[in-house]
Amino acid sequence: MTTYIPSLTLPSIVFEQPAAAILLPVVAGTAVGFSTRPSETQKTYLELRQPPLRPPPWIFGPMWTALYGLMGYAAYRAHSTGMSSLDPTKVALTKQGATLYTIQLALNLIWMPLFFGYQRPIEATIDIVALTGLTGYLTYVWGQVDEVAGYCLVPYLGWLSFATYLSAGCGYLNNWDFSGKEKPKSTKGGSTKYVDEKAE
Incomplete structure (x- = not known):
């Protein structure tokens, strides 16, 4: 599948330092979450x-924080074990x-802007399908280097599979068009948007 591509890979220092490895996905994921305005x-x-x-x-914030932390620890663990190995294959x-980790992290971080920011359910679902497949392969690859690293990615892979179902299901149930689901409703404080499900 994918081989080592330096230009598409995070710097080694990110993998070598446990704090950096764990905090990078947590901070990046949190930043993307806040940039898409949580209330909206x-x-x-x-x-x-x-x-x-x-x-x-409410479950998404704590869940993703934990999964990002596990993901980062897996990266540190696999890198520290693999790069110190005398086995050239490892x-x-x-x-x-x-x-693979760098690419999957990028795919992970663009899903929320695609789905909620740009309201592009088709592109978001394609993104998360690719992300889930890539993460499955990464779990296999790093599992050969260090079993603990592979096991750390299993909850993430499971949640991605569930999120793929939610993304595709939501897209399908809304006819792959979020903009048409919102209808204006006047209120004293101005206008807001809601979904008239009875009219569907």
Whole structure:
């Protein structure tokens, strides 16, 4: 699949330092979350038709923080184990995993702007399908370097699979067009938007 590509890989120092490895995805994910305005994101989330098993909005913050932390620890663990190995195959897999990790992190961070910011459910679903597949391969690659690193990615992979279902289900139930679901409603304080599900 993907080999080690230095230009598409985070600097080694990010993987070498545990604090940097763990904090990078946590801080980056938090920054993206706040840049898409949490109140507006939550409002949109509640307005759209959702598939069964939709979690409450409050669960996403703590869940993603934990998953980002595990992801970062897996990166540190795989890199420290693999790069200190005398086995050239493990070293090569470690470097390959670093490239895969960087790409999956980028795919992860653009999903929210695509889905909520630009309201592009088709592109967002394509993104998360690619992200889930890439993460599955990364789990396999780094699992060969260090079992603990591989196991640390399993909850993330499981949540991504569920998020893929939610993304695709939400897109399908809203006819892959979020803009048409919002209808103006006048109030004393101005105008707001809501979804008239009875009219669907």
